[in-house]
Amino acid sequence: MIKKIHILAFILGCNLFFAQTTYYVDQQNGSDSNNGTSIATAFETFDEAENQVSPGDTIEIVGEYTNSSYNPSYSYSVEHDSHLWHAENTIRINNLNGSAGNYITIKAHDENTVLRGDGANIFRVTNSSYLRIEDFNIEGEVERIPLSTANALQFVYITDNGSLQGTVTNPLASDIRFRNEDETNDNDNIVEETDIYTDISNENVKRPSYIDTRGFFMSNSEHIIITNNTIHHTPGGGLRVSDSKYVDILENEIYRCSVKSYSGTHALVVTKTEPIGSSDYSIKILRNEIHHNYNEQYSWSPSKTIITPRIDEGKGISLQRNNTNGWINGNGRILVANNLCYWNGFSGVHTNDGHRIDFINNTCYMNSYTNTITYPETNPTIEQRGNNIGISAQSSNDIKMINNISVIDTDWNAFALSAGGTTNLTVTDNMIFGINGTVNQDNDVTNVDENTTIANPLFVNVGDHLLETIHNFNLQSNSPAIDIADDNFAPNDDFNGNTRDSNPDLGALEFDATLSNQKFDSGQIKLYPNPTKSDLFLSFNNLNIEETFEIYNILGKRLKVINANTQGTLKIDVSSLASGLYIIKNKSSSIKFIKE
Numbered sequence: 001m002i003k004k005i006h007i008l009a010f011i012l013g014c015n016l017f018f019a020q021t022t023y024y025v026d027q028q029n030g031s032d033s034n035n036g037t038s039i040a041t042a043f044e045t046f047d048e049a050e051n052q053v054s055p056g057d058t059i060e061i062v063g064e065y066t067n068s069s070y071n072p073s074y075s076y077s078v079e080h081d082s083h084l085w086h087a088e089n090t091i092r093i094n095n096l097n098g099s100a101g102n103y104i105t106i107k108a109h110d111e112n113t114v115l116r117g118d119g120a121n122i123f124r125v126t127n128s129s130y131l132r133i134e135d136f137n138i139e140g141e142v143e144r145i146p147l148s149t150a151n152a153l154q155f156v157y158i159t160d161n162g163s164l165q166g167t168v169t170n171p172l173a174s175d176i177r178f179r180n181e182d183e184t185n186d187n188d189n190i191v192e193e194t195d196i197y198t199d200i201s202n203e204n205v206k207r208p209s210y211i212d213t214r215g216f217f218m219s220n221s222e223h224i225i226i227t228n229n230t231i232h233h234t235p236g237g238g239l240r241v242s243d244s245k246y247v248d249i250l251e252n253e254i255y256r257c258s259v260k261s262y263s264g265t266h267a268l269v270v271t272k273t274e275p276i277g278s279s280d281y282s283i284k285i286l287r288n289e290i291h292h293n294y295n296e297q298y299s300w301s302p303s304k305t306i307i308t309p310r311i312d313e314g315k316g317i318s319l320q321r322n323n324t325n326g327w328i329n330g331n332g333r334i335l336v337a338n339n340l341c342y343w344n345g346f347s348g349v350h351t352n353d354g355h356r357i358d359f360i361n362n363t364c365y366m367n368s369y370t371n372t373i374t375y376p377e378t379n380p381t382i383e384q385r386g387n388n389i390g391i392s393a394q395s396s397n398d399i400k401m402i403n404n405i406s407v408i409d410t411d412w413n414a415f416a417l418s419a420g421g422t423t424n425l426t427v428t429d430n431m432i433f434g435i436n437g438t439v440n441q442d443n444d445v446t447n448v449d450e451n452t453t454i455a456n457p458l459f460v461n462v463g464d465h466l467l468e469t470i471h472n473f474n475l476q477s478n479s480p481a482i483d484i485a486d487d488n489f490a491p492n493d494d495f496n497g498n499t500r501d502s503n504p505d506l507g508a509l510e511f512d513a514t515l516s517n518q519k520f521d522s523g524q525i526k527l528y529p530n531p532t533k534s535d536l537f538l539s540f541n542n543l544n545i546e547e548t549f550e551i552y553n554i555l556g557k558r559l560k561v562i563n564a565n566t567q568g569t570l571k572i573d574v575s576s577l578a579s580g581l582y583i584i585k586n587k588s589s590s591i592k593f594i595k596e
Contacts, residue, residue, distance in 0.1 A: 020056040020057055020058070020102075021037060021052075021053075021054075021057045021058070022037070022057070022058040022059075022060060023036040023037060023043065023049040023052055023053060023057065023058070023059050023060070024036055024037070024038060024039050024041075024042035024043065024049075024059075024060050024061075024062055024109070025042055025043050025044070025045065025046050025048075025049050025059060025060070025061045025062065025065070026039065026042035026043070026044070026061075026062040026063055027044055027045070027063065027064065027065045027066070028063050028064065029042065029062075029063075030042035030043050030044040030045075030062075031043070031044050032044050032045055032048040036048065036049055036052060039062060039109075042062060046059070046061065046065070046091050050093060050096055053096070053104055054104075055097070055098040055099040055102035055103075055104060055130065056098065056099075056102035056103070056104070057104055057105075058104070058105040058106075058107065059104070059105070059106045059107070060107055060108070060109040061106075061107075061108060061109060061113050061115070061136075062109040062110075062112075062113060063109075063112060063113060063114075064113075064114050064116065065090060065091065065113075065114075065115050065116070066090055066115075066116045066117060067086075067088040067089060067090040067117045067118065067119045067122075068088060069083065069086050069088055069118075069119070070090075070116060070117060070118055070119075071083060071118065072116075072118075072141070072144060074118065074144075074210075076149040076152065076153070078173070079152075079153065079156050079173070079176045079208075080166070080171045080172055080173045080175065080176055082169060082170040082171075083118075083210065084153065084208040084209070084210040084211075085158075085168065085169050085170065085171060085206070085208055085209060085210075086119055086169050086209065087119050087120040087168075087169060087209040088117070088119030088120065088209075089117070089119060089120055089121045089122070089123075089124040090115050090116065090117035090119070090121070090122045090123065091115065091122070091123050091124065092121075092124045092126075093106075093124065093125045093126070093128055093131070094125075094126045094127055094128070095126075095127045095128060096125075096128045096131065097128060097129045097130060098129065098130030098131060098223075099130055100130065100223070102130070103130045103131060103132045103223075103225070104130065104131050104132070105131075105132045105133075105134065106131060106132070106133050106134075107132075107133070107134045107135045107136070108134075108135040108136045108137065110561070111137075111550075111558065111559070111560050111561040113135075113136065113137060114137045114138075114139055115136055115137065115138045115139070116139050116140075116141075117140070117141075117213055118140075118141050118210055118213060119209050119210075119213060120209045120212075120213065120214070121213065121214045121215075121216070121217045122138050122139075122140065122213065122214070122215050122216065122234070123136070123138060123215065123216040123217070124216075124217050124218075125216075125217070125218040125219075125221055125224070126218070126219050126220055126221065127219075127220050127221065128218075128221045128224070129221060129222050129223045129224070130223045130224075131221075131223075131224050131225070132224075132225040132227070133216075133224070133225070133226050133227070133229065134225070134226075134227045134228050134229065135228050135229065136229045136230070137229075137230050137558050138215045138216060138229060138230065138231040138232070138234075139232060139233055139234075140213050140215060140232070140233045140234030140235055140236075140257070141210075141213065141233070141234075141235060142233035142234065142235055142256055142257075142259045142260060143233055145210075145211060145235055145260050147260070147296055147297070149211065149260075150211045150235070150260035150262075150296065150297055151297060153208050153210070153211050153262070154262050154297055155178045155179040155180040155181075155262070155300070156176060156177070156178060156179075156207065156208055157177055157178075157179060157200075157205050157206065157207045157302075158171050158175045158176060158177060158205075158206050158207075159177065159200065159203040159204060159205055159206070160204040160205075160206055161203050161204050168206050179197065179200075179300055179307070180307075182197045182198045182200070183195050183196065183197060184196045184197065184198060191307050191309040192309065193306070193308065193309060195306065195307065196305055196306065197304075197305050197306065197307065198305070199302075199303065199305055200302045201302045201303035203302070205302040207262060207263070210235075211235045211236075211260040211261060211262065212235060212236040212260075212261045212262065212263055212265070213234055213235050213236050214234060214236045214237045214238070214239075214240060214265075215231035215232075215234040215236075215237070215238045215239055215254070215257060216229070216231060216238070216239045216240070217237075217239075217240045217242075218240070218241050218242070218244060218247075219241075219242040219243050219244065220242075220243045220244065221244045221247070222244055222245045222246045222247070222274070223246045223247075224244065224246070224247045224248070225247075225248045225250065226239070226247070226248070226249050226250070226252065227248070227249075227250040227251050227252065228250070228251050228252065229252045229253075230252070230253045230254075230558055231252065231253070231254045231255075231257060232253075232254065232255045232256050232257065233256045233257070233259075234256075234257045234258070234259075235258075235259055235260035235261055236257070236258065236260075236261045236263070236265050237257060237258055237261070237265035237266055237267070237269055238254040238255075238257035238258065238266075238267040238268055238290075238293060239252065239254060239267070239268045239269070240268075240269040240270075240271070241269070241270045241271070241283070242269075242270075242271045242272055243271075243272045243273075243274060244273065244274060244283075245273060245274035245275070245276055245282045245283070245332065246276065246282060247270075247282070247283050247284070248284045248286070249268070249270075249283070249284065249285045249286070249288060250284070250286050250287060250288070251286070251287045251288065252268075252288045252289075253288070253289045253290075253291075254267045254268055254288065254289075254290050254291075254293060255267075255289075255290075255291050255292045255293060255467065256292055256293065256467065257293045258293050258294065258295055258313070258314050258345070259293075259294070259295065259296050260296060260297070261295065261297075261299070262297065262299055262300060263299055263300075263301070264295070264299030264301070264312075264313035265295070265299075265313065265314070266293065266313065266314060266315040266316070266317075266318040267290045267293035267314075267315065267316050267317065267318075267344060268285070268288065268290055268316065268317045268318065269318050269319075269320060270283055270285065270318075270319050270320075270322070270334065271319070271320040271321050271322065272321055272322065272324050272327070273322045273327055273332070273334060274326065274327070274330075274332075275326050275327050275329075275330025275331055275332050276330070276331055276332040277331060278331055278332070279331055279332070279333065280332065280333070281332065281333050281334065281335045282332035282333065282334065283334040283335070284334075284335045284337075285317060285334075285335065285336045285337070285339065286335070286337050286338050286339070286491075287337075287338045287339065287495050287496075287497070287508075288317075288339045288340070289339070289340045289495075290316040290317055290339060290340070290341045290342075290344065290348075291316075291340070291341065291342045291343050291344065291467075291471070292342075292343050292344070292369070292467045293314055293315075293316060293344045293345060294311075294314040294343075294344060294345025294346070294369040294370055294374065295311045295313050295314040295345055295370070296311075296374070297311065298310055298311045298312070298313075299313055310382060310385070311345065311346075311370045311374065311375075312346060312370075312385075312386060313345065313346060314344060314345025314346050314369070314370060315344060315345065315346050315347045315348075315350050315367075316341035316342075316344035316347065316348045316349060316350075316364075316367055317336060317339060317341060317348070317349045317350065318347075318350050318351075318352070319334060319336070319350065319351040319352070319354045319357060320351075320352050320353065320354070321352070321353050321354075322334065322351070322353065322354040322355060322356075322357070323353045323354060323355050323396075323397075327355060327356075328355055332356065333356040333357065333358060334354070334356065334357045334358070335358050335360065336349055336357065336358065336359050336360070336362060337358070337359075337360040337361050337362065337491050338360075338361050338362065338491055338493070338494055338495045338508045339362045339363070339495070339508060340362075340363050340473055340495060340508050340509075341362065341363070341364045341365070341367055342363075342364070342365040342366060342367065342471060342473070343365070343366055343367065343369050343465050344367040344369060345367075345368075345369045345370045345374075346367070346368065346369075346370055346371075346386060346388075346389065347367050347368075347388050347389050347390065347391075347392055348362070348364030348365070348367035348389075348390060348391060348406070349362055349364060349390075349391045349392075349404075350388060350391070350392045350393075350394075351392070351393045351394070351396050351399065352394045352395060352396070353394075353395050353396065354393070354396040354397075354399070355396065355397045355398055356397075356398045357393070357396065357398070357399050357400070358399075358400040358402070358489075359391055359399070359400065359401045359402070359404060360400070360402050360403055360404070360489055360490070360491065361402075361403040361404065361485065361489075361490055361491055361494070361504075361506070361507060361508055362391065362404045362405075362507070362508055363404070363405045363473050363495075363507040363508040363509065364390050364391055364404065364405065364406045364407065364416075365405075365407045365459070365462060365473065366407065366408065366409060366435065366462075366465070367389050367390065367408070368386075368389040368408065368409045368414065369465065370386075371384040371385070371386060371389070371409070371411075371412065372409045372411070372465070373465050384411060384412040385412065386412075386414060387413075387414045387415050387418055387442070388414070388415065388418045388420075389408050389409070389414045389415070389416075390406035390407075390408050390414075390415060390416035390417055390418070390432070391404055391406050391416070391417050391418075391430075392415070392417070392418040392419065392420075393418070393419045393420075393422045393425065394418075394419070394420045394421060394422065395420070395421040395422065396419075396421075396422045396423075397422065397423045397424050398423075398424040399419070399422055399424070399425050399426070400426045400427075400489075401417060401425075401426070401427045401428075401430060402426065402427075402428050402429055402430070402486055402489045403429050403430065403485040403486055403489055403490055403504070403506050403507070404417075404430045404431070404506065404507065405430070405431045405432075405433075405457050405481055405506050405507035405508075406430065406431070406432050406433075407432070407433045407434075407435065407457065408432075408433075408434055408435065408439065409434070409435050409436060410434030410435060410436045410437040410438065410439055410440065411436050411437075413440040414440065415440055415441065415442040415445070416432035416433070416434070416439050416441075417430060417432060417441075417442060417445045417449070417452075418442040418444070418445060419442060419444045419445050420442075420444055422444065425444075425445075425448050426448070427445050427448055427449035427450070427452070428449065428450045428451055428486060429450070429451045429452075429484065429485055429486040429489075429506065430449070430451075430452050430453070430506070431452075431453045431454075431455060431457055431480070431481050431506050431507070432452060432453075432454055433454065433455060433456050433457060439454060451484075451486075453480060453481075453484065453506075455480045455481075456480075457475065457479055457480065457481045457506070457507065458475060458476040458478060458479040458480070458481075459472065459473045459474065459475065459476070459479075460472040460473070460474045460475070460476055468581075468583065468592075470583075470590050470591065470592070471590075472590075473507070473508070473509055474509050474511065475505060475507070475509060475511040476511075477511065479505075479511065481505050481506040481507055482505045482511050483503040483504075483505060484505070484506060485503075485504040485505055485506050487502070487503070487504050490504035494508060494509055494510040495508040495509050496509065498510055498512060526538070526539040527539075527584070527591055527593060530593045530594060531593070531594035531595065531596045532574060532593065532594070532595060532596065533575070533595070533596045534573065534574065534575040535571055535572065535573055535574070535575070536571075536572045536573075536574050536584070536593060537569055537570065537571055537572070538564070538569065538570040538572070539569045546564065546565050547564050547586050548561060548562065548563050548564070548586065549561075549562045549564060549570075549572075549584055549585065549586050550562070550584070550585055550586075551572075551574070551577075551582055551583070551584050552582065552583045552584075552585070553580065553581075553582055553583075559577065559582075560572070560574075572584075574595055577595045578595070579595055579596055580594070580595060581593075581594055581595075582594070582595060
């Protein structure tokens with residue numbers, strides 16, 4: 001009898017396991033009257049799939065998915081145009097909950113899936129738990145929004161305080177106000193550092209969503225994995241997590257975000273983290289590539305009575321206001337490790353008002369795009385200013401900076417490592433270097449640091465500041481960063497997921513002669529013919545290769561994903577690509593090719 005019960009329990013368990021369902025969403029070809037369980041019978045809307053899923057199920061999105069009012073051909077004309085204000089979300093998830101061991105997976109069907117939007121957020125998650133969100137190409141409208149449009153809308157706002165003649169999503173011309181006209185000490189409408197503005201923080205200020213679209217925004221959620229997504233060309237921030245806990249942000253690429261916004265946005269933001277019941281990590285930010293995120297116009301806030309008429313935002317990884325009473329008095333830490341941050345606008349990795357944060361084995365390079373490139377090229381009369389352009393902690397407590405590499409522009413005596421007003425600071429075993437001269441050091445750091453090395457880390461190929469340039473932050477064989485990390489803190493693996501050896505290296509990428517032989521720049525992997533008309537070949541010199549390769553156009557759009565598991569030669573059909581320049585890359589390296 002006992003044996004029969006065990007067999008019955010096993011059968012029931014198997015039935016429960018195999019009952020997990022994949023639902024498909026195809027906005028172009030689906031219908032919400034379908035059952036959604038195959039591509040041929042896909043739903044049209046994500047909302048319908050969200051209504052059907054149970055813990056352990058999967059939702060796959062097929063092809064292009066956009067918000068309902070999305071218009072890639074939109075052209076700005078007047079400030080009260082409703083398209084500027086509609087604040088739609090392309091995908092919005094609310095109160096969707098998997099369970100421990102049965103996460104709900106939401107993913108791209110294949111490399112042709114792309115999420116686009118021109119509203120408030122492209123991907124919005126609230127009040128949810130046990131979700132895994134992966135493999136999406138999230139693309140904003142930066143390339144279709146001229147800077148002149150962003151400038152025209154920079155100071156525009158309405159107040160939803162009962163006085164609107166129209167609505168918050170369809171205001172009238174009479175509702176439009178301009179922040180630069182709110183001066184109290186003069187009336188020239190020109191923003192100057194000496195100007196004082198009225199406080200409008202209590203007037204329920206709304207601003208045009210069109211030039212502030214975020215890529216991914218999650219709040220009030222827990223047990224969420226955000227992995228292997230590419231978020232790019234969003235006018236507002238790239239990825240933002242607020243009021244959440246047990247969140248893993250893993251292996252995402254974020255670039256060309258925060259470009260057109262008026263609100264001082266950044267590439268990756270974690271704010272107001274919720275405490276957990278132990279000293280483990282509540283938030284993990286691991287193995288992400290964050291680059292070329294910078295603002296093209298300066299910001300203003302309704303709660304501030306001054307406006308600084310210069311760009312001072314556009315950070316890579318920015319941890320903000322992780323100092324709520326619940327967090328300070330509770331438990332948990334935040335881990336930022338094995339990330340590559342380069343050519344962001346104003347610092348690579350940063351915390352402001354944060355508690356219990358560990359910055360471990362990150363590689364930061366030239367995170368001063370605004371001062372190094374933007375102002376010298378567009379307005380050289382503007383003074384280069386801002387000290388925190390590498391790894392920084394301001395007004396924080398219990399911060400660790402260990403095993404990092406930080407390389408900066410030294411033209412205006414900024415800092416590779418900085419810490420102002422920060423207590424319980426640990427700074428050990430880091431490498432710093434200045435590109436244009438001797439690197440300046442922050443007294444708040446030198447008072448406590450140990451084993452800081454000032455030396456060129458000798459990256460394989462840093463390239464220049466252009467997005468389409470090859471950037472390879474692997475260490476050369478003679479790099480002084482090899483074998484000198486503190487192994488008590490170094491992660492077991494590196495940015496590529498390769499195991500670190502017993503004498504780990506500084507930075508995100510572990511040097512390994514055997515592994516480096518399988519990269520593009522080693523000569524062991526060859527690409528031909530280049531240019532090509534139809535087929536592209538990767539020759540591996542009889543090496544066994546298990547790796548993912550991706551093809552991008554020069555605007556950064558991912559076009560193909562190739563999962564290689566081969567020995568000898570990999571053939572890639574590129575006949576469907578238009579003539580032009582493309583980039584093929586793996587996790588650590590990239591090379592250009594021409595399609596004729």
